[in-house]
Every structure is written in C-alpha cells, then in structure tokens.
Amino acid sequence: MTRTGIDLLSAATTRIERLRDRFDKADRVVYRFRQNPMSILGLAVIFAFVALAVFAPYIAPYPADAGYQGQPAVHFSQSFEPPSLDHPMGTDQVGRDILSRVIFGTRISLILGLVVLSIAIAIGVPIGLFAGYLGGGIGLVLMRVTDVFLSIPPLVLALAVSVALQPTLTNAMIAIAVVWWPWYARLVYGEVLSVREETFVEASRGIGASTPRILSRDILPNILAPVTVKFSLDMGYAILVGSALGFLGLGAQPPTPEWGTMTAQGREFLPAYWWYSTFPGLAIFLAVLGFNFLGDGLRDMFDVEVE
Structure with a gap:
C-alpha cells in the first residue's frame, strides 16, 4: 500500500473513532437524562404548553372569547359562571371563557420568556466571552459594570425600568432583559477563564488564529452546555417575573390574556369567584415547575453547575 493510501486509511480510521466517541457520549448523556423521571415530566409539561401555544x-x-388581539367578545349574561x-x-x-384565555395566554408567556x-x-454572552478571554483592563471594566447590575435585586430593577417606561408587554420584556443579561455575562466569564488555557486554544493561538x-x-462551543442549562432554568423564572409585572399592572394590559394580569383581575373577586385567579395562577405554577424539572434534568445530563 502506498504512503498516500496509508494516510487516507489513517485519517478515515481517526474520523470513525471520533464519530464513535461522539455517539457513545450522546448515549451516556441521553441515558442520564432518562434516569431522572422529573426531567421527563418537565419535558412533557413543556411540550404540552408549546402545543397549546402553537394550536391555541x-x-x-x-x-373569540379569549380577548385575542385586543378584541374581546363579552357575554354579560354568562358572567361569573362556575x-x-x-x-x-x-x-x-x-x-x-377563562380556559380559552389561559390557552391564549400560553403564547404570551412563552414568547415573553424566549424574547x-x-x-x-x-448581550451577556459576548460580554462574558470578551471579558474572560481578553482579561486586563477591558475585562475588569466589563465585569465591574456587570457587578453593578448584579448588586441590585432583580425584581426591584425590573420594577424601576417598568415604571420609567409605559406599561406594555414590550416594555416589560425590555425591563426583564435588563435584569437578566448580567447573569449570563458572569456565567460565561467564569467558563471562559477555565477554558482559555486549554491545549486546543493554545494550538489555535500558535497557528495565528484571530481572536474572533x-x-x-x-x-464558545465548549461553554454551550452550562448556557443551555441556565436557559432552560431561566425560562420559568422569566415567565414568573413577567407575570409578576403583569400582576402589578406594569406588564401586559387588559384585555390581553396574560396570566399575571388575569390573576390580578381575579383577586378583586376572591373568594366568591375563586376560579378567576386560581386557573391562571395554576398555569404559572405548572410552567415554572416544568422548566425547573427540565433544567435539573439537563444539568444532570451535561454534568455542569450553573449559578
């Protein structure tokens, strides 16, 4: 066999071994996920909510009674039916119909969390990347700015931004995003510090690869696991904070079928008409619980720790 043939065979063997290693790793990851029944339950709950949002x-x-796109159909003769x-x-x-409004509210809550x-x-991932990799004065300034935002309680900062802006769903998203990016910056910063001195990074520097x-x-590909886990955990918390702003009148405004807004409207009629607040509140509870269970499962699956 010629030298070229030997090299091609060696390269093919190496690729096959890498593929085998990747499949083995994927099997172990899926196995760890399946070993956690709560993660399967969380995934099922999230799939249910996604299906409700898509096919609402x-x-x-x-x-028509869901109040969708600000065009509620009212039927005073059917008010407060149990x-x-x-x-x-x-x-x-x-x-x-409260069930219809809760179903349409699923869209709003999931969109809010995703946005x-x-x-x-x-915002947070690029800041953490550059601060962790470049270090020095640039990294110090970026992380001190991040620490300033982290020093303020998240809900207090979100409330302050919401009050400064007009109470709308869009402004509520902006207010919550202002609160959330520092956590990703801090997480990525710590991960980059542990990765930047690895051999494969040194090799890239040695061949003259650019910083970007x-x-x-x-x-970035080597720090995606903790970011993914944090994303899944934070979806529930983002929905919860968005509902809290709606409950306080600083988020989505009536007649938008948003869970927090519906819960706030229903509290005025407690305890006589308990179902008005109970079912939107239960939807919030299940959504947060589902994302938390899924996040715990992903954390065990990737074997990472996040703040």
Whole structure:
C-alpha cells in the first residue's frame, strides 16, 4: 500500500473513532437524562404548553372569547359562571371563557420568556466571552459594570425600568432583559477563564488564529452546555417575573390574556369567584415547575453547575 493510501486509511480510521466517541457520549448523556423521571415530566409539561401555544386557535373552545388581539367578545349574561362542562374553568366578569384565555395566554408567556432570554444571551454572552478571554483592563471594566447590575435585586430593577417606561408587554420584556443579561455575562466569564488555557486554544493561538475565530470556533462551543442549562432554568423564572409585572399592572394590559394580569383581575373577586385567579395562577405554577424539572434534568445530563 502506498504512503498516500496509508494516510487516507489513517485519517478515515481517526474520523470513525471520533464519530464513535461522539455517539457513545450522546448515549451516556441521553441515558442520564432518562434516569431522572422529573426531567421527563418537565419535558412533557413543556411540550404540552408549546402545543397549546402553537394550536391555541384550534384548541381553545371559545377563541373569540379569549380577548385575542385586543378584541374581546363579552357575554354579560354568562358572567361569573362556575366551572362546568361548557366552561371547564368558568367565566370572568364579562362572560369570557377563562380556559380559552389561559390557552391564549400560553403564547404570551412563552414568547415573553424566549424574547427576554434571547436578548439577555445576546448581550451577556459576548460580554462574558470578551471579558474572560481578553482579561486586563477591558475585562475588569466589563465585569465591574456587570457587578453593578448584579448588586441590585432583580425584581426591584425590573420594577424601576417598568415604571420609567409605559406599561406594555414590550416594555416589560425590555425591563426583564435588563435584569437578566448580567447573569449570563458572569456565567460565561467564569467558563471562559477555565477554558482559555486549554491545549486546543493554545494550538489555535500558535497557528495565528484571530481572536474572533478562537472565541467562536474553540471557546464558545465548549461553554454551550452550562448556557443551555441556565436557559432552560431561566425560562420559568422569566415567565414568573413577567407575570409578576403583569400582576402589578406594569406588564401586559387588559384585555390581553396574560396570566399575571388575569390573576390580578381575579383577586378583586376572591373568594366568591375563586376560579378567576386560581386557573391562571395554576398555569404559572405548572410552567415554572416544568422548566425547573427540565433544567435539573439537563444539568444532570451535561454534568455542569450553573449559578
């Protein structure tokens, strides 16, 4: 066999071994995830909420009564009906079906969480990458700014930003994103400090790779696991904070079917019409619980620790 043939055979063997290692690692990761029943339950709950959000117009028994796009259909003759076969979660003070509003509210809560965390990651991850890799004065300044934001209680800062802006769903997302990005910056900063001195990073520096290439091709792929775990855990908390702002009147405004806003409206009629606040509050509870269970499962699966 020629030298070229030997080299090709060696390269092919190396690739096969790498693929085998990746498949073995993937099998171990999936196995660890499946060993945690709570993570499976969390995944099922999240899938259920995603299905409700995607197919809300087809699942909701009274789509028009959901108050969707600010066009509520009111039926005063059916106001405050208790849970029944026609209205499994009862009706509100103007006769709107609460089940339909809760289903449509799933869209708003999931979108809020995704938008908030996407903004937080888009801001926090680059800051953590550059601060951790470059170090020196640049890293010091970036992390001191991050520490300033971390020193303020998250809900207090979100409330302050919301008060400064007009109370809307969009401004609530901005307020929560302002609170969240420092946590990703701090997490990524710590991960980069532990990765930047690895052999493969030194090898990239040795062949003259640029800083952006090293960050994007060598460091970032190796710190995605803790970021993914934190994202899954934070989805529930972002939904909870968004609902808290809605409950306080600083988030989505009526007649938008947002869970926190619905809970706040229903508290005025407690305890006589308990179902008005109970079911939106239960939706918040289940969403937060589902994402927490999934996050715990992913943490065990990737065997990482996040703040």
